[in-house]
Amino acid sequence: MRAWLHQAVDPSARAQGVSLFNLVICGLILIAVLIAVLETEQTLVDQFPVFFYLAEWLFFIVFAAEFCLRVYVAPLNPLFTGRFGRIRYLFSLWALIDLLALLPFLLTGTDVTAYYLRLARLLRVLRIARLGRFTHAWAMLGGAFHARRYELLISALIALLLLLVSSTFLYLLEAEGQPDAFGSVPRALWWSVATLTTVGYGDVTPLTAAGKFFAGITAVAGIGLVAMPTGILAAAFSDAFQKQRGEKQGG
Amino acid sequence: MRAWLHQAVDPSARAQGVSLFNLVICGLILIAVLIAVLETEQTLVDQFPVFFYLAEWLFFIVFAAEFCLRVYVAPLNPLFTGRFGRIRYLFSLWALIDLLALLPFLLTGTDVTAYYLRLARLLRVLRIARLGRFTHAWAMLGGAFHARRYELLISALIALLLLLVSSTFLYLLEAEGQPDAFGSVPRALWWSVATLTTVGYGDVTPLTAAGKFFAGITAVAGIGLVAMPTGILAAAFSDAFQKQRGEKQGG
Amino acid sequence: MRAWLHQAVDPSARAQGVSLFNLVICGLILIAVLIAVLETEQTLVDQFPVFFYLAEWLFFIVFAAEFCLRVYVAPLNPLFTGRFGRIRYLFSLWALIDLLALLPFLLTGTDVTAYYLRLARLLRVLRIARLGRFTHAWAMLGGAFHARRYELLISALIALLLLLVSSTFLYLLEAEGQPDAFGSVPRALWWSVATLTTVGYGDVTPLTAAGKFFAGITAVAGIGLVAMPTGILAAAFSDAFQKQRGEKQGG
Amino acid sequence: MRAWLHQAVDPSARAQGVSLFNLVICGLILIAVLIAVLETEQTLVDQFPVFFYLAEWLFFIVFAAEFCLRVYVAPLNPLFTGRFGRIRYLFSLWALIDLLALLPFLLTGTDVTAYYLRLARLLRVLRIARLGRFTHAWAMLGGAFHARRYELLISALIALLLLLVSSTFLYLLEAEGQPDAFGSVPRALWWSVATLTTVGYGDVTPLTAAGKFFAGITAVAGIGLVAMPTGILAAAFSDAFQKQRGEKQGG
Structure with a gap:
């Protein structure tokens, strides 16, 4: 019985494929997140107060039961065997995330800290990445990031430098005309980050000719800022995919 | 006669190249879509009412004739031989799309549902992708997407997480000052999706310092959101192109 | 004498490297384009009328002399030998572009068509791409584009489809509230192209909840629209670079 | 004693790893840059005048001491041996950058040129790139850029051409209606650079139908402008990573 439950509950108990239990739980997590998102809209809560109240309780019971089940079968996992296995689990x-995600149900709607704790529920979405084939893909992407962490850090360093240089220039050129938007480097950073990431809100733009000239250069540099990490990731993923193919052919 | 028509009408009947018939039909589809687009502009319809009326009828006759022709030659395709071949066709x-694209001609201009059905006409544009060499390119792109579907799904999952986390933060920080734009997580999502995709309309922007700080982090995360799928696709296409070259050299 | 001039003037006469003559001409082309750009700003012309007048005449004389020189040495190029070599040249x-770029000097400042002809001067900027090592890089990039033209066309086709679908949806959802911006599909296309290319001006944005929902989906699809051609180009360039390295090792 | 200091101070003295001294200095550089950024915000300086005054002095003493130490141990570096080693150092x-970064401390807050000199402090951030493993990553990225400099220059040339062509078109189409924003090509360039880099502030947008049509084409061309250098960099990095792997396997 417990062995059968373990097969259904623990995703690492199966060599491949996903148990129906975990599929349903992942679906419920997504629905719970969606409801938590909608619940922040006061007009919806006023319209369907009973629905949200019931949904909160229902999800609390389901996820609490799921948590108990996971604790119950934990010792069958080789990682958590022995006397203190359950405590180590x-x-x-993942158990701490699950626990953290249960807390906001108990504090529902009372104060602001409850909202922060609800963020923990979002982390459970990552549980989906542990299902079946996703584990391999997840490991490969993580490996590619790790293999090129120095290159990615350098491109982040260059981005930081560009942010500081461009906001300093715009501060020097536009501070007089627009003290609210460019009156200091930290203020100019808001414009700078919007431009270098090519978001470009347009709530703040330079007005002087010199300011526009440097802003144009910043915008062009922004292309490089997007192109460099994209290029590094593309090459890193290409490497990782080739290595995987090599292993398949070798095995 | 029917065999000759089949050669002209069915793109899969030819080993390579495109028949004049299919080239003309694809050109007419593009023109029909263009006219359907222009027809929604009332000022144009008021100026040239006869033109649009005639064009609608002309295209209906041409596409209806084309559809009948395709049904007529269908049994010569190995997929649709036998007694019920035409019915199976x-x-x-593709036959259902063609049929769906004929419907709005019959309901022209009368009500709103006609507009929805006209969308079917757009799907016929995809028919171009079935012509000659496009079939190989199409299959290769589709294969690359399919081979890396788990990696792409993970990057979509991370995108979803970033969307939810950033809109929750902005909701917590900006709800007081701008209840219309950030009064709930679903409302903040509009800002969040515009920022993470680096679209950046600028109709809604954070006003507090803390809000701008998190918005800046969101904008930087947006680069990752663009870089990751781009990198995965680049590596996947690179793999697919190499495999294709390997097959050519082997064959 | 003519042979020595030919070596200096014709970039294809040298196995490698760039002659001083062509370097100077390329520099002058860039300066002439810069002056033509500045000349459109009336406040500058009013300030320095003599400068612009003299510059126009100077550049006309220099480029006319350069053109005559190129015609003079043309027959030494194997492509333009024989009796009618100069006429064929x-x-x-490139000779037509050069000639076209000389015309606006004769029509300077008189009417609007002169401005259109000045665009020809911009094309001469491409001449830089014919210098020395650029020829190889240019050929490689062109080859990569050509090798994957079907894949790029398919991604353009999907982009067209997304443009039409998203503008149709926004037209259906927002036409009532904002007839100026979304009153027809061609009008909605302006918003649609700004969103799908992730430019996002923000001069027009949906106001209804349903409109914002579809706009969000469009923005996310915009990432794919950027990622797909980027991925195809990255893979195509990767292929081209590998082939080049293979040729070097083989040669 | 001096040899031990040299080991700690000079990053090139170690085969691998980073000395504690250099880690601390890099941390201090980042903090000094952060404080220099915050110091431009007058409201912060008014609130904590003593803090910023002390921080300036503290950093000046620390970095001056660090500079003297580097000069002291310089002759142990094979590059700076001999009688005039220290002077050559x-x-x-790097010594000039360090010296330049010390200057603004002496001129603090007095006039505008001090701000420009403070930019030198930002350059010291690059020192981080010289630590340990970063040196390899830095060399690899630089090598990839260098190997494909002609391809990148061509894509910059095409970008320049697109900028000029699109701003000329918009100038011709929109100058009448919006003389402030499109009254000359240099003015239209501000819109053009914002559109082609997909930043899209939206402070200036075309209003005529023809202007919007060409603006849409410009926005689509902007995708190519982002995709091309990204693709070149991705392929170049892919090449560089493969070469590195080849060297590891061969070594």
Whole structure:
């Protein structure tokens, strides 16, 4: 019985494929997140107060039961065997996230800290990445990031430098005309980050000719800022995919 | 006679190249879509009412004739031989799209549902992708997407997480000052999606310092959101092109 | 003498490197384009009328002399030998561009068509791409584009489809509230192209909840629209670079 | 003693890893840059005048001491041995940057030129790129850029051409209606650079139908402008990573 439950509950218990139990739980997590998102809209809560109240309770019961089940079958996982297996499981990363995601149900709607804790529920969305084939894809993407962490850090460093240089220039050129938007480097950073990431809100734009000239150069540099990490990631993923193919052919 | 028509009408009947018939039809589809687009502009319809009326009828006759022709030669395709071949063809995907695209001609201009059906006409544009060499390119792109579907799904999952986290933060920080734009997570999502995709309309922007700080982080995360799928696709296409070259050299 | 001039004037006469003559001409072309750009600003012309007048005449004389020189040495190029070599040169692409770029000097400042002809001067900027090592890089990039023209066309086709679908949806959802911006599909296309290319001016944005929902989906689709051609180009360039390295090792 | 200091101070003295001294200095550089950024915000300086005054002095003493230490151990570096080693070190690039970064401390807050000199402090951030493993990553990225400099220059040339062509068209089409924004090509360039880089502030947008049509084409061309250098960089990095792997396997 417990072995059968373990097969259904623990995603690492299966060599491949996803159990129906985990599929349903992932679906419920997505629905719970959606409801938590909609619940912040006061007009909806006023329209359907009973629905949200019931949904909160229902999800609390389901997820609490799921949590107990996971604690119950934990010792069957080789990582959590032995006398203190269950306690060690309680302090594992995923169990803590699950626990943290249960807390906001108890504090529902009372104060602001409850909202912060609800963010924990979002982390459970990542649980989907542990299902079946996703584990391989997840490991490959993570490996590609790790293999090129120095290159990515350098491109982040260059981005930081560009942010500081462009906001300093715009501060020097536009501070007089627009003290609210460019009156200091931290203020000019808001414009700078919007331009270099090519978001470009347009709530703040330079007005002087010199300011526009440097802003244009910043915008062009922004292309490089997007192109460099994209290029590094593309090459890193290409490497990782080739290595995977090599392993398949070798195995 | 029917065999000659089949050669001209069915793109899969030829080993390579495109028949004049299919080239003309694809050109007419593009023109029909263009006219359907222009027809929604009332000032144009008021200026040239006869032109649009005639064009609608002309295209209906041409496409209806084309459809009948395709049904007539269908049994020569190995997929639709036998007694019920023509009926099976009528229920194939491309025949249904063609039929759906004929409907709005009959309901022209009367009500809103006619507009929705006109969208079917757009799908016929995809027919171009079935011509000659496009079939290979189409299959290769589709294969690359399919081979890396888990990696792409993970990057979509991360995007979803970033959307939810950033809109929750902005909701917590900006709800007081701008209840219309950030009064709830669903409302903040509008800003969040515009920022993470680097569109950046600028109709809604954070006003507090803390809000701008998190918005800046969101904008930087947006670069990652663009870079990751681009990198995955680049590596996947690179893989697919290499495999294709390998097959050519092997064959 | 003519042979020595030919070596200096014709970039294809040298196995590698760039002659001083062509370097100077390219520099002058860039300066002439810069002056033509500044000349459109009336306040500058009013301030320095003599400068612009003299510059126009100087550049006309220099470029006319350069053109005559190129015609003079043309027959030494194997492509333009024989009796009608010079005449054939006059009708070659680059000679026509050069001639077209000389015309606006004669029509300077008189009317609007002169401005259109000045665009020809911009085309001469491309001449830089014919210098020395650029020829190889140019050929490689062109080859990569050509090798994947079907894949790029398919991604353009999908982009067209997305443009039409998203503008149709926004037209259906927002036409009532904002007839000026979304009153027809061609009008909605302006918003649609700004969103799908992730430019996002923000002069027009949907106001209804349903409109914002579809606009969000459009913005996310915009990422794909950027990612797909970028991925195809990255893979195509990767292929081209590898082929080049293979040729070097083989040669 | 001096040899031990040299090991700690000179990053090139170690085969791998980073000395504690250099880690601390890099951390201090980042903090000094952060404080220099915050110091431009007058409201902060008014609130904590003593803090910024002390921080300036503290950083000046620390960085001056660091500079003296580097000069002291310079002759142990094989590049700066001999009688005039220290003087040659003083005129090396990194020493000049360090010296330039010390100057603004002496001129603090007095006039505008002090701000420009403070930019030198930003350059010291690049020092981080010289630490340990970063040196390899830095060299690899630089090598990839260098190997494809002609391709990148061509894509910059095409970008320049697109900028000029699109701003000329918009100038011709929109100058009448919006003389402030499109009254000359240099003015139209501001819109053009914002559109082609997909930043899209939206402070200036075309109003005529023809202007919007060409603006849409410009926006689509902007995708190519982003895709081309990204593709070139992705392929160049892919090449560089493969070469690195080849060297590792061969070594």
